[in-house]
Amino acid sequence: xxxxxxxxxxxxxxxFSINKAVIWMWVAAFLAFITIYMAGKKExxxxxxxxxxxxxxxxxxxxxxxxxxxHAGLPYFPLxxxxxxxxxxxxxxGVFPLGPLGHTATSxxxxxxxxxxxxxxxxxxxxxxxxxxxxxxxxxFIPHGVxxxxxxxxxxxxxxxxxxxxxxxxxxxxxxMLAGHQVLLVFTGGAVxxxxxxxxxxxxxxxxxxxxxxxxxxxxxxxxxxxxxFAILTSLYIGDSLREHH
Amino acid sequence: MxxxxxxxxxxxxxxxxxxxxxxxxxxxxxxxxxxxxxRQPEATGTITTNMFIGLAFIEALALxxxxxxxxxxxx
Numbered sequence: 001x002x003x004x005x006x007x008x009x010x011x012x013x014x015x016f017s018i019n020k021a022v023i024w025m026w027v028a029a030f031l032a033f034i035t036i037y038m039a040g041k042k043e044x045x046x047x048x049x050x051x052x053x054x055x056x057x058x059x060x061x062x063x064x065x066x067x068x069x070x071h072a073g074l075p076y077f078p079l080x081x082x083x084x085x086x087x088x089x090x091x092x093x094g095v096f097p098l099g100p101l102g103h104t105a106t107s108x109x110x111x112x113x114x115x116x117x118x119x120x121x122x123x124x125x126x127x128x129x130x131x132x133x134x135x136x137x138x139x140x141f142i143p144h145g146v147x148x149x150x151x152x153x154x155x156x157x158x159x160x161x162x163x164x165x166x167x168x169x170x171x172x173x174x175x176x177m178l179a180g181h182q183v184l185l186v187f188t189g190g191a192v193x194x195x196x197x198x199x200x201x202x203x204x205x206x207x208x209x210x211x212x213x214x215x216x217x218x219x220x221x222x223x224x225x226x227x228x229x230f231a232i233l234t235s236l237y238i239g240d241s242l243r244e245h246h
Numbered sequence: 247m248x249x250x251x252x253x254x255x256x257x258x259x260x261x262x263x264x265x266x267x268x269x270x271x272x273x274x275x276x277x278x279x280x281x282x283x284x285r286q287p288e289a290t291g292t293i294t295t296n297m298f299i300g301l302a303f304i305e306a307l308a309l310x311x312x313x314x315x316x317x318x319x320x321x
Contacts, residue, residue: 063295168306175309178316229302232295 020103021111028089028105035085060084064232069239076238079122083115084231091177091223095216106226107177109170116170119234120163127241136241169233176226180219187211257315264311271304 010018039053046054064084065077087106094104105111127136141158142151187208194205279297283290 063291067292067295168303171313172302172306172309175313176305179309179312225298229298232299233302236299 020101021105021108024093024103025090025105025111028086028093031089031093032082032085035089036081057081060231064235068232068235069242072242073235073239076122076126076235080231080235083119083234084227087115087173087230088223088227091227092220094177094181095219095223104177104181106173107181109174112170112174115173115230116166119169119237120166123166123237123241126238130242131244140241165237169230169237173226173230176222180215180222184212184215184219187215253318257318260311260318261308261315264308268304268308271307272301275300275304 008017008019009023012018035053039050041050060081061074061077064080065073069076090106090111091104094102094107096102124136127140130136131140141155141162143154143158146154190208191205191212194201194208197205275297279293283293286293
């Protein structure tokens with residue numbers, strides 16, 4: 001049941017060592033690259049695969065970017081699409097039961113926290129570039145129409161809310177992936193323990209086995225939904241700092 | 247450190263109560279979303295997207311409790 005510590009495969013100190021999570025992130029990045037690259041042949045009549053990827057990218061462009069950020073958000077479309085595909089492949093490579101070799105990189109808080117910090121930096125830099133330092137950090141954090149004596153109260157709350165949003169972004173993805181795998185582990189443990197017993201218990205062991213099958217299917221769905229949510233929340237937060245509210 | 251009885255109880259209660267609350271919240275959200283989809287089928291796309299965003303926010307609350315209960319268990 002314990003979450004096994006990651007062994008370093010190539011030891012390069014505390015920050016740059018290569019372990020299983022890094023390898024699987026490389027695999028996910030490579031798969032995401034291949035998925036997009038194979039569809040980029042620029043044929044006049046797109047094949048079946050190319051039209052599928054184009055459909056997917058159009059969906060991301062319309063639903064995630066244009067609906068939340070408007071046309072000002074179109075420069076961020078490559079970022080959103082990359083985040084979506086990277087997180088999706090990170091999630092989906094962990095679904096395959098590869099025994100001790102398999103690993104979901106996004107079930108590690110370090111990976112998702114890094115992605116969330118990346119998004120936070122992009123959000124702040126976008127806001128500062130759009131509204132200036134004064135406009136973003138002073139005017140942007142004070143809601144319109146509050147009396148002056150509430151400002152010392154509301155300013156820290158707004159700062160904390162900004163940080164909490166990105167903290168939640170990291171924890172949501174991490175906890176979803178970890179929880180799914182723990183549930184799979186519990187069901188698998190139950191099935192294995194029951195199958196090791198007598199014939200009556202074996203019949204009862206079918207139930208947790210069906211649970212494993214169902215949860216695996218559900219995990220594929222969760223992998224898709226969580227990457228979608230990560231990407232769309234990123235575009236919502238960037239859209240917040242792009243918009244000239246008040 | 248050995249997990250004491252009350253610690254195990256707390257870990258179980260934290261995720262259980264969180265699931266109770268978020269279950270109620272998700273029920274309200276999805277119910278209202280489906281009701282509005284039935285009333286206005288042409289707005290289904292927008293409602294679905296916003297529903298999933300809201301689901302993510304609600305679900306995060308249960309997941310915080312899950313992380314807390316993991317932390318309590320591994321203390």
